[in-house]
Amino acid sequence: MNLPNFPKPLARLVATLPSWPASRAFVAAGNLVAWPSLRELDWSHIAGRRFRVQVSDLGLNLYFSVHANGFRALRNGLADVTFTATAQDFARLALRLEDPDTLFFNRRLLIEGDTDLGLMVKNMLDAVELETAAAGMPVGMGRVVMKLRQLALH
Amino acid sequence: MPALLELICPAGSLPALKAAVDNGADGVYLGLKDNTNARNFSGLNFDAKSLAEGIRYAHGKKVKVLMALNTYPQPATLARWHQAVDTAATSGIDAIILADPGLMAYARKNHPNLRLHLSVQGSATSYEAVNFYRERFGIQRAVLPRVLSLPQVENVVKHTDVEIELFGFGGLCVMVEGRCLLSSYACGDSPNTFGACSPGHAVRWQQTPKGMETRLNGVLIDRYADNEKAGYPTLCKGRFDVQGETYYALEEPTSLNSMEMLPEMARLGIAAIKIEGRQRSPAYVAQVTQVWRAAIDAVKKDQAAFKPNPAWMAQLNKVSEGSMHTLGAYYRPWK
Amino acid sequence: MNAPSAPASQPANTEKSRLALKDTGPSGHKAGATRLSLGPLLYYWSREDTLAFYEAAATWPVDSIYLGETVCSRRRLLRLPDWLELAEKLTAAGKEVVLSTQTLIESESDLKALRKQVADGRFLVEANEWGAVRLLAEQGAPFVAGPTLNAYNPDTLALLGELGAKRWVPSVEMPREMLAAMAVPEGMETELFAYGRLPLAFSARCFTARHYNLQKDDCQFRCLDHPDGLTMRTRESEDFLTINGIQTQSAKVMSLAHRLDELRAAGVDILRLSPQSTRMGRVVEVFRALLNGDIAAAAAPEKLDKLMPGQPCDGYWLGEAGMAYRPT
Numbered sequence: 001m002n003l004p005n006f007p008k009p010l011a012r013l014v015a016t017l018p019s020w021p022a023s024r025a026f027v028a029a030g031n032l033v034a035w036p037s038l039r040e041l042d043w044s045h046i047a048g049r050r051f052r053v054q055v056s057d058l059g060l061n062l063y064f065s066v067h068a069n070g071f072r073a074l075r076n077g078l079a080d081v082t083f084t085a086t087a088q089d090f091a092r093l094a095l096r097l098e099d100p101d102t103l104f105f106n107r108r109l110l111i112e113g114d115t116d117l118g119l120m121v122k123n124m125l126d127a128v129e130l131e132t133a134a135a136g137m138p139v140g141m142g143r144v145v146m147k148l149r150q151l152a153l154h
Numbered sequence: 155m156p157a158l159l160e161l162i163c164p165a166g167s168l169p170a171l172k173a174a175v176d177n178g179a180d181g182v183y184l185g186l187k188d189n190t191n192a193r194n195f196s197g198l199n200f201d202a203k204s205l206a207e208g209i210r211y212a213h214g215k216k217v218k219v220l221m222a223l224n225t226y227p228q229p230a231t232l233a234r235w236h237q238a239v240d241t242a243a244t245s246g247i248d249a250i251i252l253a254d255p256g257l258m259a260y261a262r263k264n265h266p267n268l269r270l271h272l273s274v275q276g277s278a279t280s281y282e283a284v285n286f287y288r289e290r291f292g293i294q295r296a297v298l299p300r301v302l303s304l305p306q307v308e309n310v311v312k313h314t315d316v317e318i319e320l321f322g323f324g325g326l327c328v329m330v331e332g333r334c335l336l337s338s339y340a341c342g343d344s345p346n347t348f349g350a351c352s353p354g355h356a357v358r359w360q361q362t363p364k365g366m367e368t369r370l371n372g373v374l375i376d377r378y379a380d381n382e383k384a385g386y387p388t389l390c391k392g393r394f395d396v397q398g399e400t401y402y403a404l405e406e407p408t409s410l411n412s413m414e415m416l417p418e419m420a421r422l423g424i425a426a427i428k429i430e431g432r433q434r435s436p437a438y439v440a441q442v443t444q445v446w447r448a449a450i451d452a453v454k455k456d457q458a459a460f461k462p463n464p465a466w467m468a469q470l471n472k473v474s475e476g477s478m479h480t481l482g483a484y485y486r487p488w489k
Numbered sequence: 490m491n492a493p494s495a496p497a498s499q500p501a502n503t504e505k506s507r508l509a510l511k512d513t514g515p516s517g518h519k520a521g522a523t524r525l526s527l528g529p530l531l532y533y534w535s536r537e538d539t540l541a542f543y544e545a546a547a548t549w550p551v552d553s554i555y556l557g558e559t560v561c562s563r564r565r566l567l568r569l570p571d572w573l574e575l576a577e578k579l580t581a582a583g584k585e586v587v588l589s590t591q592t593l594i595e596s597e598s599d600l601k602a603l604r605k606q607v608a609d610g611r612f613l614v615e616a617n618e619w620g621a622v623r624l625l626a627e628q629g630a631p632f633v634a635g636p637t638l639n640a641y642n643p644d645t646l647a648l649l650g651e652l653g654a655k656r657w658v659p660s661v662e663m664p665r666e667m668l669a670a671m672a673v674p675e676g677m678e679t680e681l682f683a684y685g686r687l688p689l690a691f692s693a694r695c696f697t698a699r700h701y702n703l704q705k706d707d708c709q710f711r712c713l714d715h716p717d718g719l720t721m722r723t724r725e726s727e728d729f730l731t732i733n734g735i736q737t738q739s740a741k742v743m744s745l746a747h748r749l750d751e752l753r754a755a756g757v758d759i760l761r762l763s764p765q766s767t768r769m770g771r772v773v774e775v776f777r778a779l780l781n782g783d784i785a786a787a788a789a790p791e792k793l794d795k796l797m798p799g800q801p802c803d804g805y806w807l808g809e810a811g812m813a814y815r816p817t
Contacts, residue, residue: 256644282620
């Protein structure tokens with residue numbers, strides 16, 4: 001089974017959002033859901049570097065940086081590295097269902113800007129165990145994530 | 155009983171190691187977080203903590219752990235390689251994979267019980283070379299460069315008692331490993347000394363009106379139209395102009411897949427099959443390990459009847475560079 | 490002046506002289522000669538052209554000449570007896586002759602050829618892979634450790650010395666700082682690739698045959714049509730690499746002539762000049778004039794400019810991208 005595509009009407013709605021509130025919402029969610037399992041990583045080489053996640057099918061741009069205490073939304077549109085993919089592909093990457101290199105070969109993932117920074121983040125995230133990450137999520141969330149992954153695998 | 159077609163899988167991280175172990179690898183290979191191994195990419199590889207946990211996990215499931223120390227130590231930082239060998243010896247690593255004779259001498263002298271494998275980066279393509287390392291350092295296994303045809307491999311096997319390991323699947327080096335300086339010519343860093351070809355700091359991808367461009371230290375490796383599959387940013391897989399013709403002058407973006415030759419490899423007594431890809435994600439390792447476990451089990455059960463299952467091949471093509479595969483040099487006309 | 494001088498007459502290869510690299514000023518030429526060698530011919534030329542080249546080379550002011558096919562076993566216009574005959578002639582002309590072995594050994598017939606080359610015993614042999622080292626060491630013959638043996642550290646170099654290497658050629662990518670830090674065993678000479686298109690990679694695949702849509706086993710010897718290789722340009726029309734059968738070379742020409750003082754300070758005894766199809770004799774003359782102090786190092790690039798088949802580069806020596814060039 002594949003993950004469902006992002007519903008079209010919702011996509012159109014999202015595309016109208018300015019990036020600052022979207023970045024803020026993304027960062028808030030990220031700090032709540034993902035940060036507990038990421039805080040242990042060594043972010044020292046990355047602190048303050050500016051990331052842009054471009055969700056191509058939604059026309060959505062998220063700008064943020066990472067610091068010792070979590071993600072921080074950024075207001076201006078300059079980024080050191082930009083990741084571009086569809087919402088579904090980002091979701092599949094996050095759930096460990098897809099290999100980033102495979103997406104890259106198929107032109108479904110693009111890393112522009114500081115490649116080394118992009119690879120470092122990719123490899124650091126790969127080194128986080130999904131089970132551990134899920135366990136660190138707010139009540140119920142982790143279970144939903146693992147369930148989604150199981151569904152998509154079979 | 156001598157080893158036969160052991161499945162040796164890549165691990166660039168702890169989750170990748172667990173994916174290999176859980177999906178049927180007989181051995182995993184890994185490296186430390188520095189230039190002592192040939193997949194020195196930012197954020198990849200193992201530190202003391204993940205190494206200990208990885209060894210514990212793999213050994214708990216009777217899976218071997220091999221450590222690649224397969225770059226060439228340099229005078230200013232020699233101690234780093236020595237230390238890495240010591241770490242391997244004291245942490246319970248089952249074998250270390252080395253390319254440099256000087257480092258082999260060190261390992262032999264200081265840790266005589268540590269099992270040594272000759273890395274593909276050692277560029278040994280003849281039994282004379284393999285036997286040199288055997289006599290001198292007691293290596294027990296050699297990984298052959300991806301440049302020999304199967305009959306040539308057979309000739310090596312016949313003339314040595316060193317176990318032979320071959321690449322089964324993954325990124326394809328077109329050049330003899332350990333003898334390729336294309337990367338350092340363009341950007342200053344080569345696999346031999348830096349531990350990576352086309353390191354991230356020198357690579358730039360950019361979407362332009364003409365297509366997606368891949369550059370290495372400014373040198374245009376290739377430019378892809380929207381519908382074209384891409385390859386790694388390595389010089390050997392780029393498109394160049396030779397006498398007015400622009401084409402993949404060295405090799406297309408493609409991966410090695412030797413699965414259809416498994417029965418022949420079994421007949422030759424190949425000790426192990428290596429899967430390339432420590433730079434890749436746990437998802438890749440899980441998928442590829444699963445497919446190759448099934449294939450090797452099928453060959454061991456019935457060599458004569460073995461045929462690669464089309465579903466396996468499709469699965470492997472999906473994760474291949476450019477979504478294509480080749481038999482490479484194992485099949486002579488490739489040369 | 491052209492006769493090979495004994496190693497004993499060289500500046501002492503002491504740690505001290507090597508580490509003095511940074512302190513070396515524009516001191517002009519030093520006592521003790523740095524020598525010149527003509528590296529093995531990396532291309533495939535007709536028999537006549539090859540013989541004519543070496544006939545001329547016999548008169549050039551080089552001290553050593555490396556002979557033999559190092560790239561492709563299918564190149565057989567000259568076979569071992571021809572090379573040996575040439576070796577005798579060049580020896581008679583006062584040159585030290587070294588027989589270079591094939592870099593990529595694939596088949597039993599490659600090994601057979603290698604064994605014959607080693608067994609002859611009349612000439613020094615350059616080992617270009619470890620199988621050749623094994624055979625030479627078994628025979629107890631002194632040898633030259635070629636650039637593809639990948640000696641990147643003192644331990645490996647010491648091992649080569651123990652096995653019988655009397656000279657070594659560092660990997661072409663070795664920077665000056667690394668070379669200066671190599672503790673070269675007593676009595677072992679250092680020869681550095683100092684001029685020519687850089688041999689960068691070896692493959693089982695023949696890229697010249699591929700260019701002509703031919704299989705390697707039926708390559709029709711198209712290398713003969715490209716006496717200095719086939720240039721690979723980027724899609725932005727920059728000359729980048731050179732296809733030479735199974736070998737890939739740089740398109741630029743490594744030239745360290747303007748860095749002679751640094752080479753001497755790093756303990757280089759012999760400068761290797763790699764053959765090109767035209768104007769090679771004049772290249773040798775420029776280097777000889779440089780060693781003799783007849784021209785200044787700073788004047789060398791201009792003299793060599795018109796003689797080179799491509800743009801110059803010296804990046805490897807500086808620890809940068811090999812293709813970089815910094816005229817001092």
